[in-house]
Amino acid sequence: MTGDEWATAKRRFPVGSQVTGTVERVAGFGIFVAVEGVEPFGVVADVAGMHKDATDDSVVIWPEVGESVTGVVVQHTEHNGKLKIHLT
Numbered sequence: 001m002t003g004d005e006w007a008t009a010k011r012r013f014p015v016g017s018q019v020t021g022t023v024e025r026v027a028g029f030g031i032f033v034a035v036e037g038v039e040p041f042g043v044v045a046d047v048a049g050m051h052k053d054a055t056d057d058s059v060v061i062w063p064e065v066g067e068s069v070t071g072v073v074v075q076h077t078e079h080n081g082k083l084k085i086h087l088t
Helices: 003-012
Strands: 018-027 030-034 042-046 068-077 082-087
Touching (some): 030 068, 042 068
Antiparallel strands (some): 018 068, 030 042, 068 082
8 A cells, every 4th residue: 555545545535425335344343345446445334333223223233245335434544544434
């Protein structure tokens, strides 16, 4: 990963922008999402942005691997070159 590639990814996906991608992996702390134009960097959807069940908001609905998701960029994580998103 070069500084120029990371700078380009941040310009293409500024904080507040909407992104759509495919769930690659589900972890206890978040969801890893593949988004075109962010390679070789990553996109992580944090658990705070997960959808809740309509009848019981204590139940979090996790997307499955391969599922398409949309979110809003809330942070550029400089130390590991990742975009952090909240799912919408």
